[in-house]
Amino acid sequence: xxxxxxxxxxxxxxxxxxxxxxxxxxxxxxxxxxxxxxxxxxxxxxxxxxxxxxxxxxxxxxxxxxxxxxxxxxxxxxxxxxxxxxxxxxxxxxxxxxxxxxxxxxxxxxxxxxxxxxxxxxxxxxxxxxxxxxxxxxxxxxxxxxxxxxxxxxxxxxxx
Amino acid sequence: xxxxxxxxxxxxxxxxxxxxxxxxxxxxxxxxxxxxxxxxxxxxxxxxxxxxxxxxxxxxxxxxxxxxxxxxxxxxxxxxxxxxxxxxxxxxxxxxxxxxxxxxxxxxxxxxxxxxxxxxxxxxxxxxxxxxxxxxxxxxxxxxxxxxxxxxxxxxxxxxxxxxxxxxxxxxxxxxxxxxxxxxxxxxxxxxxxxxxxxxxxxxxxxxxxxxxxxxxxxxxxxxxxxxxxxxxxxxxxxxxxxxxxxxxxxxxxxxxxxxxxxxxxxxxxxxxxxxxxxxxxxxxxxxxxxxx
Ligand SMILES: Cc1cc2nc3c(=O)[nH]c(=O)nc-3n(C[C@H](O)[C@H](O)[C@H](O)COP(=O)(O)OP(=O)(O)OC[C@H]3O[C@@H](n4cnc5c(N)ncnc54)[C@H](O)[C@@H]3O)c2cc1C
Ligand code: FES
Ligand code: FES
Numbered sequence: 001x002x003x004x005x006x007x008x009x010x011x012x013x014x015x016x017x018x019x020x021x022x023x024x025x026x027x028x029x030x031x032x033x034x035x036x037x038x039x040x041x042x043x044x045x046x047x048x049x050x051x052x053x054x055x056x057x058x059x060x061x062x063x064x065x066x067x068x069x070x071x072x073x074x075x076x077x078x079x080x081x082x083x084x085x086x087x088x089x090x091x092x093x094x095x096x097x098x099x100x101x102x103x104x105x106x107x108x109x110x111x112x113x114x115x116x117x118x119x120x121x122x123x124x125x126x127x128x129x130x131x132x133x134x135x136x137x138x139x140x141x142x143x144x145x146x147x148x149x150x151x152x153x154x155x156x157x158x159x160x
Numbered sequence: 161x162x163x164x165x166x167x168x169x170x171x172x173x174x175x176x177x178x179x180x181x182x183x184x185x186x187x188x189x190x191x192x193x194x195x196x197x198x199x200x201x202x203x204x205x206x207x208x209x210x211x212x213x214x215x216x217x218x219x220x221x222x223x224x225x226x227x228x229x230x231x232x233x234x235x236x237x238x239x240x241x242x243x244x245x246x247x248x249x250x251x252x253x254x255x256x257x258x259x260x261x262x263x264x265x266x267x268x269x270x271x272x273x274x275x276x277x278x279x280x281x282x283x284x285x286x287x288x289x290x291x292x293x294x295x296x297x298x299x300x301x302x303x304x305x306x307x308x309x310x311x312x313x314x315x316x317x318x319x320x321x322x323x324x325x326x327x328x329x330x331x332x333x334x335x336x337x338x339x340x341x342x343x344x345x346x347x348x349x350x351x352x353x354x355x356x357x358x359x360x361x362x363x364x365x366x367x368x369x370x371x372x373x374x375x376x377x378x379x380x381x382x383x384x385x386x387x388x389x390x391x392x393x394x395x396x397x398x399x400x401x402x403x404x405x406x407x408x409x410x411x412x413x414x415x416x417x418x419x420x421x422x423x424x425x426x427x428x429x430x431x432x433x434x435x436x437x438x439x440x441x442x443x444x445x446x447x448x449x450x451x452x453x
Contacts, residue, residue, distance in 0.1 A: 013166065014166075014167050014168055014169035014212070015163060015164040015165065015166055015167050015202075016163075017163065017164075017199075017203075020161075020163070033161075036161065036162050036203070037200065038196065038200055038268065039352075041265075041267055044267055050270045051266070051267045051270060052267065052270055052271055053196075053267055053268065053271075056195060056196055056199050056200060056268075056271070057195055057199065057271070058164075058169065058192070058195065058199065058212070058214075060169045060214070061192070061195065061214055061216060104266075104267065122266065123266055125265050125266065125351040125352055126264070126265025126266055126267040126268060126351075126352050127265075127267070
């Protein structure tokens with residue numbers, strides 16, 4: 001499979017769960033492993049751009065697909081706007097839920113650059129945060145959305 | 161950490177290939193679609209398949225939502241999210257969007273499929289109630305061909321379906337009827353949870369405004385109680401009214417046989433069976449009358 005754009009080919013038992021493959025075989029421990037029962041969403045990664053709970057997939061099922069983990073959000077140009085938003089608006093306290101929250105947020109903004117608060121809350125409704133009470137997470141995602149829109153406008157300006 | 165028991169994994173390259181693999185491997189083989197029911201069961205060792213046959217590459221054969229003048233055909237691999245987002249589907253069968261909004265959470269909906277939901281045959285599973293209310297037909301394929309069975313023959317008990325070893329569900333077909341509509345209501349403890357109880361209704365009106373045909377599917381109020389025949393009998397030929405819905409709600413309650421568990425008491429769930437039947441009938445009729453509700 002591709003993880004964060006890199007080809008990753010490693011032997012693993014067919015019963016290996018994707019979350020374990022990412023953490024233990026590929027050594028990317030940014031993806032957290034929490035409830036282990038498909039409920040908390042801290043293990044969310046993107047598969048072909050869509051958020052998926054990686055504790056509820058076999059690694060083999062992701063073979064040949066593009067997986068994005070939290071380590072893949074930042075680029076050589078700097079942090080992703082969602083990561084910046086979480087810094088600016090205190091979107092995390094302990095940070096346990098954060099990788100999953102940020103990936104779901106990125107997928108949402110790629111699909112819908114201007115989501116309402118209600119849409120944001122629905123998008124993260126399968127993920128649990130025990131610290132923030134969600135308000136700051138929502139604000140962080142809104143911050144990232146407006147940053148993305150500004151960037152889009154200035155890019156358009158530059159191309160005009 | 162929960163890990164499934166050792167297994168062999170193979171990807172099917174076509175429906176025929178999947179069926180050939182199942183025939184060869186027998187009852188030790190299981191199909192994985194979204195994996196969102198099967199993998200949790202494997203982690204708990206409630207399911208210990210020796211072979212896993214991944215059908216996710218068969219989207220071309222099994223991922224469709226096709227709407228013709230006479231019917232709707234949905235492939236077994238259509239995901240909850242696709243059923244939720246299809247505007248064409250919502251226009252003809254609004255019950256799907258009603259239900260999908262409240263099935264699991266958005267991340268689970270990206271993977272869970274129609275076929276996996278029906279084949280899991282969990283008594284708390286919402287799409288079975290939806291398909292039953294709609295009078296859907298299930299297309300089951302094996303190496304000698306296809307057979308089509310009615311939804312009410314599909315479920316044979318909790319977690320048991322008419323799909324035998326060496327067979328798979330490929331498609332669900334729903335007839336389109338004039339002057340008809342549908343609706344779904346669910347009560348859940350919190351966002352993303354399974355139903356405390358839910359009910360779906362599909363209604364077809366005659367030209368004079370009476371009910372030509374009506375069905376209600378219930379979920380989570382008894383083992384495989386997805387379609388209640390006495391309700392259809394009580395609705396047929398009647399003029400839609402609040403009194404009728406109340407009477408039919410009582411029939412739903414009388415047929416419900418829920419268990420008390422952490423989601424609620426049997427009495428509460430029975431009450432919900434009644435109330436949610438009334439609400440979904442009211443909405444389905446209003447929609448069939450052309451109201452935008
Ligand atoms: C946190 C969470 C919350 C949920 N909440 C709800 C809810 O509120 N309401 C609800 O209805 N569901 C809920 N679900 C279940 C969810 O809808 C599952 O996606 C669904 O039950 C199974 O679909 P799947 O594609 O993941 O099936 P899988 O897990 O892949 O398969 C389930 C079973 O069906 C068999 N199977 C799959 N496809 C076929 C086929 N084409 N032919 C023959 N056999 C097949 C498999 O072998 C397996 O035995 C929830 C799940 C989770 C994890
Ligand atoms: S660890 Fe996957 S959902 Fe909690
Ligand atoms: S920041 Fe601690 S769980 Fe969300």
